[in-house]
Amino acid sequence: MADMPANGKQYASEEQIAYASLLDQGMKIGFVVLVLTFIVYLFGFAAPHVSHEELARLWSKPVGEYLKATNTHTGWSWISMIDKGDYINFVGIVLLSSVTVLCYLRILPIFIAARDKVFTAIAVLEVLVLVLAASGILVTGH
């Protein structure tokens, strides 16, 4: 096994192995989706919301100006533009950004079963932090 230590002994805990296995699968799926969707975008197989030429004129602007000029909204509004070449890429990006939450949810029952109250609490709090970050509630701008 490529991921076993050189002496063949297992040093990782049950929750660590469970976390690593899910992380491995999620990361690979995310990368494949990201590359495939970028090919769709790059070669124009799906029309983008912001054309390549317009993007090149606007990428030097602050994000606020870019959003205004392209009539793009923040948060999860990209879902309504999932058929656009530039937003289809977000599927892969979101997969890569979500895999950690899924890994924490995977190991939570292991901590609960072991009656490890402190790490159960840490895992729950981490999930809440990541969900809060992903929620789009936290809005800011220049």
Add this chain to the structure above:
Amino acid sequence: MPWWAWPAILFVVSFFLGIVAVLGGVGGGVLFVPIVGGFFPFHLDFVRGAGLMVALAGALAAGPGLLKTGMASLRLAMPLALIASASAIVGAMAGLALPAQVVQTALGATILGIVVLMFLAKKSEYPEVAAACPLSSALRMNGIYFDVGASREVDWKVHRTGRGLMLFVGIGIMAGMFGLGAGWANVPVLNLLMGAPLKVSVATSKFMLSIVDTSAAWVYLNQGAVLAMIAVPSLIGIMLGSLVGVRLLKVASASMVRKVVIGMLLLAGSRALLKGLGIWD
């Protein structure tokens, strides 16, 4: 230039940064953000968004192997990552709210600070930890791994956990604000302050970035600061470069590469600082 020229150049530069990052033992983000932010036409908002995706992708790719071999420790990472990921949200929000010139100046100063840290910071292969502190004992932040180089099992424990947790507040804020990843700060805190063996520190730091950078990446993503045309070529370029870098690792001169990395950071940090101050636009 045609629209595709800058993404193509970005891909090539990211590829070389990936090679240098592996050879120099630094994360891709710390080279990517100041260099691309300083010398490419992209606004710093989008560069930081891409930088976080680059650091996140590298950490996600390395994480499973590091965890399965027991080099990275989930129990060591989880409490620290909780503090750092919450702080990274604050850093990301502050970074997107502050004027770009202020962030650019602070980024330059931080990069130059990292150069000083790389010059001065010592590393300890197996730090002496006489006794685990009460907090790390309660959290069972300890472990055992097989050191291939030394052909033996290494038992480890940590101390000064409270101080480590406090420092991770600052590390998280900087990771989110500048989109740097934060291995350059994680490793000294884990290794020199808390007393984790160097290999455990490096592996756990790399794994932790997958958690900390996730929270900051979501803030940038939700604010529209992740552009696929910038983030994806960077990410693929760095990943491919890292693969080549790993192969070159056996033949490259470590001290020479380290000098190149420090030189690149010095140039990029100076450029960011002077750009932020309006001296070198």
